[in-house]
Amino acid sequence: MTLPPQYANSIQFSFGDSPELAEQLLALVLSGKKTATCGALRDYGPGKEPLPQVGRRDIVRNGAGEPACVIETRGVEIKRFDDIQPGFTDREGEGDYAAWRAGHEAYFARNGGFSPDMEVVCETFRLLEVLPAGRDLYNQVASPIFIVTDIESDGPTPLHNSMLSFASVAIEADGTLHGEFEAQLHQRPDRTPNETTMAWWDTQPEAWAATTTDPEEPSVVMPRYADWVESFPGHKVFVAAPMIFDGLWMDHYLDEFAGTRVLSGPFKGRQIFRGGGICLYTMAGTLRGAPYLDWGMSKLPAEFYGHIAHTHKAIDDARGFANVLVELIKLSRALPPISGSKSDFR
Structure with a gap:
């Protein structure tokens, strides 16, 4: 060879x-x-x-x-x-x-x-x-560990707003739990809260309190989080619902403060995750057999979440999404396998 x-x-x-x-x-x-x-x-x-x-x-x-x-x-x-x-x-x-x-x-x-x-x-x-x-x-x-993550923020985009908190659950496909991580973050001085998002937070006082208690600097938390991810054996896969929101925030903060990414690829330097990650929103829509306009996490039965309420507290929501992932993997494994040749994609 x-x-x-x-x-x-x-x-x-x-x-x-x-x-x-x-x-x-x-x-x-x-x-x-x-x-x-x-x-x-x-x-x-x-x-x-x-x-x-x-x-x-x-x-x-x-x-x-x-x-x-x-x-x-x-x-x-x-x-x-x-x-x-x-x-x-x-x-x-x-x-x-x-x-x-x-x-x-x-x-x-x-x-x-x-x-x-x-x-x-x-x-x-x-x-x-x-x-x-x-x-x-x-x-x-190989049995990858899935890092199922939820974030809370003061606006829609990391380019203009701040991530307030996040939590991750490390879990295998069979439901074996490896650990949890949660943190609250200081708002960035170079970002501005979004008025619409802050008006929504006014309707969620309990979640806001959980999201903003004892914050730490992102420059301290994100390297600690990257070390936590790497502490688990084998490959780790990032999971979010949806990837384009929670994944985007985590990718930006990891890139900015820890020199790594949510995604893996032909990048130099530290890579803590394997592949492009999993979007639970997309996975749930396709495995339910629903048309695209009917996709959504709220369409799933409560038992898929392990009856964990979606509270907008990052750790609660990450735990619920971790249960969803396990249930969706069960659905996926029940499907007939499809294989292709090595020349299908280059």
């Missing part, structure tokens, strides 16, 4: 010490469950594999020795084996601490010897790109 030019000189390796183990550990990486690894310090150095370095991008091979994915090193520490804590071993994704320890003691014993005080290189990384040889396995094991 010909590697993309940017990886032509990258270090290539397989996890483990057998084709079977290489494939097993690769599956954990592709699923997002494995974001750390460790190796004996004695195996690094002149004439051997170089020590990992933060920011370096390496090629992981599958059990057949084919380049399957690209990982980027996020952190490197050298520790005694007995000093490695469960906080790190959990990121290896290979079971609880007892299982991890038993497996690694056996691995080191058969690859040069084991001792509790041996020095170990502990590396954390992120999955950067799946290469063609890894795509079939990736499609089998």
